[in-house]
Amino acid sequence: MPWADPHTWLVGxxxxxxxxxxxxxxxxxxxxxxxxHAEFTASVGVTATSEASPTTxxxxxxxxxxxxxxxxxxxxxWAQPGTGGLVLSLWDGGTNLGIFxxxxxxxxxxxxxxxxxIPTAASHEYRVxxxxxxxxxxxxxxxxxGSGQYMPGGIRAVGG
Amino acid sequence: MGWVAPRTWxxxxxxxxxxxxxxxxxxxRALYGPLAYAEVTEPVPVTxxxxxxxxxxxxxxxxxxxxxxxxAVEWFAPHVSAASGNVCMVRLYDGQAPAGAIAYMTAxxxxxxxxxxxxxxxxxxxxxxxRAWVYPAPALVAITAGAGGPGEFLPSFLRVRxx
Numbered sequence: 633m634p635w636a637d638p639h640t641w642l643v644g645x646x647x648x649x650x651x652x653x654x655x656x657x658x659x660x661x662x663x664x665x666x667x668x669h670a671e672f673t674a675s676v677g678v679t680a681t682s683e684a685s686p687t688t689x690x691x692x693x694x695x696x697x698x699x700x701x702x703x704x705x706x707x708x709x710w711a712q713p714g715t716g717g718l719v720l721s722l723w724d725g726g727t728n729l730g731i732f733x734x735x736x737x738x739x740x741x742x743x744x745x746x747x748x749x750i751p752t753a754a755s756h757e758y759r760v761x762x763x764x765x766x767x768x769x770x771x772x773x774x775x776x777x778g779s780g781q782y783m784p785g786g787i788r789a790v791g792g
Numbered sequence: 793m794g795w796v797a798p799r800t801w802x803x804x805x806x807x808x809x810x811x812x813x814x815x816x817x818x819x820x821r822a823l824y825g826p827l828a829y830a831e832v833t834e835p836v837p838v839t840x841x842x843x844x845x846x847x848x849x850x851x852x853x854x855x856x857x858x859x860x861x862x863x864a865v866e867w868f869a870p871h872v873s874a875a876s877g878n879v880c881m882v883r884l885y886d887g888q889a890p891a892g893a894i895a896y897m898t899a900x901x902x903x904x905x906x907x908x909x910x911x912x913x914x915x916x917x918x919x920x921x922x923r924a925w926v927y928p929a930p931a932l933v934a935i936t937a938g939a940g941g942p943g944e945f946l947p948s949f950l951r952v953r954x955x
Contacts, residue, residue: 635824638816638817638818638820638821638824639816639817640813640817641809641812641813641816641817642809643808643809644809645809647812655816655817655820656816659820659824660820663820663823663824683942683943684942700824701825717902722946728941728942729940729941729946730938730939730940730941730942730944730945730946731870731871731938731940731943731944731945731946732870732904732946733870733871733903733904734870734871734902734903734904734936734945735902735903735904736873736902736903737900737901737902737903738900740903741903743903743904744904744906745868745870745904745906746866746868746906746949747868747946747947748826748829748831748949748951791824791825792824792825792826792953
């Protein structure tokens with residue numbers, strides 16, 4: 633269920649079951665959980681060298697949004713650039729929303745990115761895509777978790 | 793409206809519109825959205841090398857706290873760079889009082905930074921800001937942010953949340 637704008641209650645109003653379910657049950661469940669999330673459990677070699685045709689790292693899939701603000705977050709245990717910067721961009725379908733983060737530190741490190749936006753009330757497919765400022769391949773590391781394995785990387789959309 | 797301590801309901805109590813608006817509507821809004829949010833859409837050079845007078849990166853709108861409910865203050869920047877030989881310290885402020893360092897960049901690092909502090913502020917109004925300085929040479933560390941779009945960085949933001 634999508635987020636329902638909190639209702640202003642009136643004196644004398646009789647709260648219906650439908651209204652209580654929407655306002656309390658469904659909104660609390662919505663707050664308890666991620667809006668949408670997706671993981672990737674294998675490392676992604678970022679071979680692209682062009683911002684216009686980047687390597688897709690992870691997609692949230694096509695999801696329906698209701699026009700309320702959300703924060704899109706991305707996490708990976710380790711992103712390692714090649715000899716130049718490894719750039720991660722946030723895309724909405726075929727639209728490049730901008731550079732989400734850039735890692736140019738030798739050896740790289742864990743990455744947590746966040747961007748707050750207000751999607752239109754429609755379907756959107758948020759994706760994190762990477763490209764290299766030089767010709768050397770960068771890597772976004774992830775795994776299935778467990779002994780000796782990397783934890784998954786992921787993308788999620790949460791309210792607010 | 794900010795977060796209000798959840799009410800303990802008693803048998804026979806008449807639930808008023810006022811109760812529902814504070815306990816349900818306003819608390820849902822507080823949980824849903826940030827209590828305060830600010831963003832910057834252009835690079836911020838860190839020109840200060842003085843920890844006593846750091847460069848302000850972002851200041852969030854005031855938030856009113858109840859003294860018993862923790863909050864989370866988050867700062868994100870898509871690109872922070874420290875030139876060789878420099879270090880950069882980013883500190884969280886509550887008004888004019890330092891609340892503590894939330895990020896530290898050593899020489900030759902270029903990476904996104906997401907930092908978070910969980911706080912239990914005293915009851916009253918609080919204005920949070922993040923400020924930075926670089927040592928030993930100023931202006932060689934930049935907090936890079938933009939308005940988004942091809943070739944442009946997304947914003948850096950400072951956010952106060954109730955959860």
